[in-house]
Amino acid sequence: MMRGAVDEAKLLLIGIPVAIWTLLPIYHMFLFSISSKEEAFSGKAWPDHPTLRNFGVVFREQHYFLNHFWQQFANSLLIAVAVGVLTLAVAATAAFAISRLRTRGGRVVLNCALFTYFIPAAFLAVPMYKAMGAYSLLNSKWSLILAMVTIASPYAIWVLKQASDRLPYELDEAARIDGASPLQLFRLVYLPLMAPSLVAVGTYALLLAWNEYLYAFLLLSRDQDITLPVALGHFLSADDSPWELLMTAGLVYALPPAAIYYAFKRYMVAGLTTGAVKS
């Protein structure tokens, strides 16, 4: 019992600083968003006159930097969802072919997928820009969507392949004897059983695209086309940046990922295949 208490104390000793370290910037951001411009830099832990005015300004796009806020928010959302869905489509079919249909050359594809991670994404930014230019996709949402799918897919394939390997192979054989074609096997047996991994990988790709700055900055340039992180970056181009508005918009920008995480958390737990085969 004494031992348990000591262990707990040690955990708290690590946990409390980590929690403060993580939460402090978020609190800071929150503090800015409820402070007036004058109070923002006062250095107080809580403003004397907390206000929600900043949110009103952001939501009504009442500032030069916020002229296309909702449009940019929608761009971000559309691109993130498209990247999530497309990455899932690419990765799930690839993992199914490699792991379940045991397609020839599957190992090569997997090794290539792993190899792409030796090359930092930033290295590929310029070649990607040139490629998108060659296909006249610059300033189109498709350029960013395709670029992000390219970056997210190898890892997604790798993860889904590992998860697929854990499904009992007898299920495929049973389905084959039951008369399922590969596509029916994919749709009726594979996808439902892979749901937890699909949600996890889809969320990963979605958040990767939502958070992307570099590629969004390079590939999209018109104010109506850019995504929120790039738009937030524009705030800093002014001499007296409206920090309280930047932080408010940032806070709004940070909410969807949190919402997505909580919505899908329960799907990410394993255990869906319980009862398929006796282990």
Add this chain to the structure above:
Amino acid sequence: MSSVSFHHVEKSFGATKVIHGISFDIADGEFMVLVGPSGCGKSTLLRMLAGLEDITSGTIAIDGRVVNDVDSKDRDIAMVFQSYALYPHMSVRENMGFRLRLRRADRREIDTRVARAAQILKLEPYLDRFPRELSGGQRQRVAMGRAIVRDPKVFLFDEPLSNLDAKLRVQMRSEIKALHQRLKTTTVYVTHDQIEAMTMADRIVVMHDGRVEQIGRPLDLYDRPNNLFVAQFIGSPAMNVVSGTVRRHNGSAWLEADGVRWPMGEVPGAEGQPVVFGVRPEHLDLARTDGDHVAGDVIVVEPTGAETELLVQVGASQVTLVTSGRPRVRPGERIALAVEPGMGHVFDRESGQRLVD
């Protein structure tokens, strides 16, 4: 209902040959059990029949039609897997109706056929449950239900009872047997358990190292094993075997093994021939001291109620004796053993083949 025939079937994985030219026929409605130790190729043979493994050479025919190049789903077979292989995201009802759903059968037909199968297997209360909510025996029954809903030409069972506990195994054994008697569908059943084979089969194929050792009705295999492998594989406790040399003198024959003289009665084998003599535990009797007998020392006495099993040291070998009733013997005691006349088996020591009398 249909017949199945294997004709010179071979299977290689790369350079390794695992099935060496197997041929046999299964009659319409027959319950055929493939039995053998693990690695003997019985499951591979079944999977080839199911279309889950390619056939390297030879042919497999169902109902006279060669199915080598026919897809699993068009062979009209149903298979029960050792691991059950139930679809975990589907209810019992959906699991059982999956095949029909893929065939685009209409809803009402699926319902009728699932209901009928559920009634046969007493699964009605569980139709809306998921596999994870069922016990091992119930899952096994669902796996069988999935097979019978389809009304296939041939049922394939791949060690279906291995994952069940001993008591449930015995119960499911009789259920499967009863099911076969009711449906009379041709059945191929793979097991490594010779008791399952003996109790369930119309005929048994004993396999070893990718070859067929013997095919026959259970009691024929038991009474007249073709070779030493079958002799020792079929029967529990296993047949006692003693290596020695045949001796003949003045019309009587005996086996000489490590200085022990085993009376063999009327059995084949030439004077001086090296052989293996086999006798089943129940064909060894506690003898009165007059007449032909061998002497041995009791090592262990195992009473099971109806029968008593004795482990006895005779010369350099240990033999098992099963006798009905409860003999008054104790460990360490010296007893006399007699072989029931005509119940000995003699095998050539070199080839392991039965010597024909």
